[in-house]
Amino acid sequence: MSEKEEFERIKEFFKSNVSINVLSDILDFGPETLFGIDSISAKSLKEEGIRTIQDLANINETNPPQIEGILPRMIIKWAKIANVVEKVIRKEIKQRKKIVLIGLDNGGKSSILAVLQNEYSKLQSLLPTKGIKREKLDFFGFPIISWDLGGQIQYRETYLEQPELYFSGVDLILYVIDVQDPDRFEESVDYFNKILENVVTLDEKPTIHIIIHKSDQDFRKYLKWQQNVKKIKDLFNPIINKYNEFDTKYIDTTIYQQETIMQMLSEALKEISDTSKIIDNIMEELVLKIKARAASLISLDGLIFGGFNIKEKDDDLLNNSALQFHTLSNFHSSMGLIHEKKIHFEMPLNDITIQGENLFEYSEHNIPVYLWILTENPTLIGEQIEIFKKQLVPLIHMFL
């Protein structure tokens, strides 16, 4: 991000009448300058000693101050936004997130990367990776540096001998396991354990996703798949619990269904994003305000920025429907039609409506971003969306 871009993006967090000359001055601005904080709330904040954006950023989110007339979740949201602003000003937001793909040889790491880049022709001719392959990539329009660590035994040893060369500054570890090869689960968990040991020693705190790979559609049908998944979890959970300081998640993928790999990465990027938690908060506010059941913010190419749902099941219903509509919309576009701004889908027998609205574009590729809502009360959506849109734009611009 250039200085000028940074300036423009920071400005979006503030009310339009606030004039900013020097970025560093912002931290001394009063809370009322931030978009979404009304003058009465700002006054109450000041009475509690929260006089500046810096003071807001310093609030302990797990134990926010009790202030009459302001909901704790609003204070937390403002504190988080102030925090992002502070990080950008102090240049603490990294330009490229570092993702390490690691696991035993033949697990499918390089294949996953090929699928992510739509390089299907490469799949047939992939050879075992010799050492490390580093690539600067843009996934969903966001800059990333991927490190594909070849898993043959001689390479594994070198990584563990000098872990600082490979794991320092890592934001996300994708640990890949071949679910079709149970004979090697033990070997895999030993390797995983050693990696975590080193990461802990280096004092790094990456998000870790354990990829149950080669979960091909025809293999998933068999009980064997479920048994293998259980074996993996039984072996890996004790290690995860032993360190107990990483955000960890299991996700199953296969190269034969690209969407499983796109969703895996989308989830992972969300975890390492600096702003996705705030987007979740804003979605929560929206859902409560319009008495909906769920809301999600999703790009046309399938990156889920954030969302909120009252019932877990609605999350799947909304996100999977949205992704299907996006596929349909891309198909229509390939037929020469223009993308509709709004998609409205009524399910009267179920008493629900699913609505998607293109709010804005993101990244230099101008990818449309849709706000999706699942509701029994579609008439309540009305004007609210405009207000929420203003809060979401700057966060999307700084998603990573």
Ligand SMILES: Nc1nc2c(ncn2[C@@H]2O[C@H](COP(=O)(O)OP(=O)(O)OP(=O)(O)O)[C@@H](O)[C@H]2O)c(=O)[nH]1
């Ligand atoms: N059935 C199935 N095979 C897969 C899948 N993904 C990868 N493979 C196959 O697994 C083999 C190994 O894939 P690679 O991507 O080279 O594995 P890797 O983890 O990069 O291996 P190293 O570079 O040696 O560490 C290849 O023959 C792939 O075609 C999958 O989802 N399902």
Ligand SMILES: [Mg+2]
């Ligand atoms: Mg490889």
